[in-house]
Amino acid sequence: MRTSRIRTAALAATTAALALATLTACGSSDGGDDAKGGAKRGGAVVSDKADGGTSGGSGSAEGATVDAAKGSGSSEGTTVGASKGNGSSGAGKGTSAGAGQGAKASSAGVRACDGQEISYSVVHRFAKQRGEHLLITATNADSKPCYVTSFPSVMLGDTVSVLPHSTKDNPGGGKALTLKPGGKVYAAVNLFTDSARTHTSSDLSIALQDHTGDTGPGVGQEAFDAKGVPSKFTWSTADVTNWNTAKPYNF
Known part of the structure; x- marks a missing residue:
């Protein structure tokens, strides 16, 4: 009876170990998918917890990117803009508008004083x-x-x-x-x-x-x-x- 209990315990331990290994392998596979998804959403690795599932939409992507970028201040600013989908485009809009106005002012030049002013x-x-x-x-x-x-x-x-x-x-x-x-x-x-x-x-x-x-x-x-x-x-x-x-x- 004692030997049978030891064998039963050993078998249960082996089964548990196999189950743990299987779960670990599944977790690694999910991490790879998240990495791909993160790259599509601004280059940050998005975790399952931050992503909130596939039904999270744009709001979950924003939260995920912020969570993934906590390790770097500069990364946070970049990835948040990329995840929102409007940060980089907003910057581009501002740059082009500023440059356009400067070029317009420069090309127009300054008029000659006519004496009336x-x-x-x-x-x-x-x-x-x-x-x-x-x-x-x-x-x-x-x-x-x-x-x-x-x-x-x-x-x-x-x-x-x-x-x-x-x-x-x-x-x-x-x-x-x-x-x-x-x-x-x-x-x-x-x-x-x-x-x-x-x-x-x-x-x-x-x-x-x-x-x-x-x-x-x-x-x-x-x-x-x-x-x-x-x-x-x-x-x-x-x-x-x-x-x-x-x-x-x-x-």
């Missing part, structure tokens, strides 16, 4: 001193950017001749200087009294020039001193510097 101020600096000049400040008062180039077209007082470009000016007048809304550029009218024949005035006319030298509409201005008082200036000859983003003779 520009406001001017003129300050008479270093009166009757060496380096005497009129500082012209042009401000873009529009809500859109535009650009200026070359130097302003200036007539002083009641004269009808446009002042020439300064021969001592720095090069670069051919560049287009973009003025954002509220942006400023500067130019200087150099005043010289090198002969007995002189002119005196506090008025001048300013207009913009384009790359071809064409001049837009002129705007009448009055020169003021540093205290905001109208200031008369005297000249026998004068010339103009290029537009610049920094104040000329700012010393």
